[in-house]
Amino acid sequence: MEGRQKVYLGCGIAAFAVVVGALALNSDDAEGAANEARRAADLPVPRQVNLASDMPADLASPIAAPGLDAARPTDCLIEPSQVVKVNSGVEGVIQAIYVDRGDVVRRGQVVAQLRSDVDRAGAAAAQAKANNSYSVRAAETRAAYLEAVRRRSEQIGQYLAADKVEEAQSNARAAREERQALAEDQRVAQLEYVQSQRILAEKTVRSPVSGIVTERVMSPGEYRGPDASHIVTVAQVDPLFVEVFAPISELDAVHVGDPVKIIPEAPVGGEYTAKIKVIDRVFDAASGTFGMRLELPNPDYSLPAGLRCSIELASTKTGDGRKM
Template identity: 25%
Template sequence: MSNISLFYKFTGIIILLFTLKACGDADQSETAIPTVTTGIQDDGCLPEAMIGRLVIEEAMTGPLKRSLNLPGNIEVNKDRVYRVMPTAGGIITDVHVRTGDRVNRGQVLATVQSPDIAAFKRDIRAAKAEKNMAEQNLNLARSMFESGVYSRRDLLKAESDLEKIISEIDRLREEQKVLGIEEGQTAYTIRAPQSGFIVERNINPGTAMNPDNGHAFKISDLRDVWVIANVSETDIGNIRIGDTVSIQTLAFQDKTFEGIIVRMSNTIDPNRRTMEAIVELPNPDFFLKPGMFANIDLNASENEIYTSIPSRALIFDNNEYFVVVYEDPCNVEIRKVEIKRRNGERTYLTSGVEAGESVISNRHILVYNQLIANQ
């Protein structure tokens, strides 16, 4: 076969292929592209294609619930904090504990070199000298009374003088015990008034202290702690004293702690716009440390029964709330609702929707706008 014949055959095949492709394109261009109607039909019904894309949920009745998730932090129970004060002025010579240390009642926390100790000891020595003199005077008074020189009144006065001095010495010895002054020393010790943990230390060796300067230490037993929950201004109405809450921390994410709200602040933080709610939490194993961050969950039910709908079904328009109530494709209407409380995913209503009715909770704004347009 000649090259010319092969050329004509090859050219014919190419022309045939282009012809077939052109016919195929023509057929495709004549095929109708299906369309989906998303608007309300002329008869007022929702098209089937649109209904398939809607989420329709039923309104339910149940107890009014309060659910909150609040940030917070662990603090010492301020009702169980002991402030350790210096009992006399002086210079701190030794501090035997650090913040976080566990201490026992009576344990020495610090030593104070005090000029007041010298004056105190002078008072004791003077009182003892007066006691010796009073004892001698009493012995003399008894002798003179027996010989008839002193009257009974003189004898009673000598006895009274001795009793007063003995009482003063007893007072000084009790003060010596309170101050922690030992015989022969010119310093006194600060001791723990209660077992617990040192949660604050305000002194170091060389610090000049006196009772007017404030406390040297704070001690808390940490067997129970406070969780300070920060309640936003909009959530204050959803929290009550006595509510039980669940608490989790970053340090112990696998543990959940249960506590009770024992008090609430009566003031608002002007910067954060939050109010403090205090949860009292048992801490027998000392897992919880002051300063930890906490996550507080509140879930409480009240005795009142209300109809509730999914919160996402609400439509806010012109400062009012509406929902789209669905009965069937041809019975869809807009209703205004009155809200009792919004609680996360559920909203409780006082009017507008009855239990058992259904509302559209997805693409409901599209339906709402079309119903408004058709009015």
């Protein structure tokens, strides 16, 4: 019985505190009194919520541009100028792959080889057929002889039967057409040989750019079919592209071709000079920024890609991208 009285008393005090708080919503003293009443009744005191501090950081901050922090509009991102998924233009079984992840490759370097035994045999047959000129020469000789017979028959036609002259003329025409057909067959054989050489060239996979191998998808012995997207991935890191999202207020201060100081994040550090290549004409209203693309020379591959960095707009041109 005594416990129920305590419960009733606590509920009454809590109700009284809520009424007092509702009557004096904007009064700090009333709120303090309500909290004291809750403590007296052993009820939890509501925690003060600060929307600015309690909200998650990704929601409290402005909408960030892709890959960067909109709260730090001078941030930038160093990326490869190209990322190429190297593949073969024909299907086949991979015989060998000559590079692996992390290797440096040059443009035109062989990175993989598909089996080509059957194609080499077909190319040899096509070459032999294309170089076979005996049938063409024999047809030319026969056509020349029958043409001479035709002319001679027409000259002495008055002494020959009409059907003999017509036969000579018909044989000469047939010989000319046979010679043309054999010449055309030889030309087709030459084209087939060129086609077989192109197929053989496709079996040899070369890198279209100079850069660094970042991924090796397939291995020797696997079949490169129509569903295979690529064999290796090569990232071109000379030059590098620097993606920047700058405040819209800086739009009038930058122009294509201007030098910009690039400061990579630790532990790389240092200062480099890049040039503005592209200024976006479509802005990001949510973050109040606009995008720029800078070109940063990297001939010795000393600067890695995938780094965050910061920028400083330079007032004068300071060189060709070497460390300042």
